Structures are given as C-alpha cells and as structure tokens.
Amino acid sequence: MTNYICTTCGVQYEANTAPPLNCPICEDDRQYVNPGGQSWTTLKEVSKQHRNIIEKVSEDLYAIYTAPKFAIGQRAFLVISPGGNILWDCVTLLDPSTIDIIEKLGGIKAIVLSHPHYFSTIVEWSETFQADIYIHAEDASWLGRKNNKLRLWEGDMEPLWDQIKIVRCGGHFPGACILHWPVGEGTLLVGDTIQVSPNLTTVSFMYSYPNNIPLPKKDILAIASAVKFLEYNVMHGAFGLSIRQDATAVMKRSVQRYLKIYE
Ligand SMILES: [Zn+2]
Numbered sequence: 453m454t455n456y457i458c459t460t461c462g463v464q465y466e467a468n469t470a471p472p473l474n475c476p477i478c479e480d481d482r483q484y485v486n487p488g489g490q491s492w493t494t495l496k497e498v499s500k501q502h503r504n505i506i507e508k509v510s511e512d513l514y515a516i517y518t519a520p521k522f523a524i525g526q527r528a529f530l531v532i533s534p535g536g537n538i539l540w541d542c543v544t545l546l547d548p549s550t551i552d553i554i555e556k557l558g559g560i561k562a563i564v565l566s567h568p569h570y571f572s573t574i575v576e577w578s579e580t581f582q583a584d585i586y587i588h589a590e591d592a593s594w595l596g597r598k599n600n601k602l603r604l605w606e607g608d609m610e611p612l613w614d615q616i617k618i619v620r621c622g623g624h625f626p627g628a629c630i631l632h633w634p635v636g637e638g639t640l641l642v643g644d645t646i647q648v649s650p651n652l653t654t655v656s657f658m659y660s661y662p663n664n665i666p667l668p669k670k671d672i673l674a675i676a677s678a679v680k681f682l683e684y685n686v687m688h689g690a691f692g693l694s695i696r697q698d699a700t701a702v703m704k705r706s707v708q709r710y711l712k713i714y715e
C-alpha cells in the first residue's frame with residue numbers, strides 16, 4: 453500500500469495498491485492537470501531529489517521551502533509561540549533533517565492550512581509531530597488524506613492561543629483563510645488567499661492564479677471586511693514575497709484598485 457502524491461499539486465492521497473485515477477485538486481479549474489498527463493510520486497522519491505530549506509524570516513518566524521522547487525512551490529511558516537508552535541501551510545517534503553531542525557525549535561502543536569492547494573502531506577507532518585490539523589470545514593471535501601488529529605473549524609474566526617487566530621476570508625476557496633499573529637506590530641500569514649505582488653506595494657486576489665480567473669466584486673469586499681479589524685504591519689505570502697511595512701495601507705490601496713475596475 454502506497455500513499456501516492458500528485459506531482460503537479462504535491463497533495464498526498466490515502467494509501468492504495470495503485471495510484472488514484474485522477475487528482476481532484478488538479479482537475480478543478482483553479483489548478484491544472486500536467487499537460488503531459490497525470491503523474492504520481494511518493495514521499496520517498498521526492499526526498500531523493502529535494503531538500504527543505506528552513507530560513508529565519510524574523511524573530512520567532514521561520515519559512516520552510518523545498519529546493520529544487522516541487523509541485524506548486526509554496527513556502528510554509530513555523531511560528532514559534534509560548535503556547536505551542538504553529539505550522540502555517542505545509543510543503544510535501546518531510547525528511548529527517550527537517551524533523552530534526554523543527555524538533556530543536558520546539559516541534560509543532562498545530563498545522564493550519566490556508567486552503568486545499570497546500571494540503572500536501574499534512575497527515576505525515578501531523579503524525580510526526582503529534583500536531584492537530586486545522587482546516588476550514590467548507591474546504592474539507594478536498595482532503596486527500598485524513599487522520600484523527602483533524603479539526604474542521606467553522607465560521608469566520610478560530611482563536612488558537614497567545615492571541616493568534618485564523619480568519620476566514622473566502623474568495624480563492626470558500627474556506628480560504630489567513631493567520632493573524634499579533635506579536636510586535638502584527639503579522640498576517642496570507643498564503644495566496646491574499647497574493648503579495650512582486651512590486652511589494654500591492655496585493656492581489658484571484659479565484660485561480662495559474663489560470664488567471666478573477667474573483668467577483670462581492671468576494672473582494674468580503675476579503676477586505678475580514679481583515680479590516682486586524683492590527684498588522686507585515687504580510688508574508690506563499691511564494692517568497694513579504695511586505696515588511698505598511699501592509700495595512702497596501703491592503704487598503706489594493707482593494708480600492710479592484711473596486712475601481714468594478715465601478
Ligand atoms: Zn494534483
């Protein structure tokens with residue numbers, strides 16, 4: 453029995469004797485099936501050709517990404533917090549050196565996912581670190597693999613500990629969310645629920661990034677209203693880009709830019 457992993461999105465599925473016939477996440481119009489045909493791999497194979505890089509981003513915050521890039525290529529974040537460390541989003545590769553470094557940083561109490569594109573190998577991570585998995589109930593149907601540490605949360609906000617909370621924004625997925633970490637001036641970990649643009653002075657919101665499908669006005673307004681009452685100055689996106697100051701102003705300006713288009 454093997455837990456097969458889709459090579460295009462990096463999501464792992466329940467153990468089986470043969471690979472699944474298709475990957476629902478890639479067949480959805482927010483993603484894409486490998487033009488060369490659906491293909492599968494295993495965690496063992498991924499670990500032969502890839503390594504994780506764990507980089508200190510700021511005090512008590514580490515980014516985790518895989519090199520060379522695997523599948524979607526997102527980064528995860530490890531938030532070090534007195535009440536327990538949080539892994540925000542996830543990457544497919546989990547190997548002994550990653551486990552060793554994270555254990556030295558205090559392990560992981562909870563894995564919190566922004567949306568299904570980063571579900572990757574969450575069950576492997578959960579079982580390794582005995583960590584709960586927080587996923588918004590609206591996105592539960594996209595899970596490739598489940599375990600008994602899964603916590604499906606509902607509504608618009610889920611408080612964790614140390615005043616850290618998960619905030620549902622919707623848009624990209626009905627349960628798409630961000631993490632608010634209030635330490636210092638306040639930080640938002642946004643995945644691509646809010647996409648940090650390369651100019652680092654604007655953000656974007658899309659139904660599909662690879663297929664360039666925009667969101668309707670009501671979803672842009674819902675995202676804006678979800679973050680309106682949060683205090684933050686810094687924003688870290690899923691693809692190596694961060695806004696290190698005035699993130700609240702960046703968010704406001706970017707929403708206004710969208711609303712002008714919809715006028
Ligand atoms: Zn896939």
Ligand SMILES: [Zn+2]
Pocket residue numbers: 567569624644
């Ligand atoms: Zn996505």
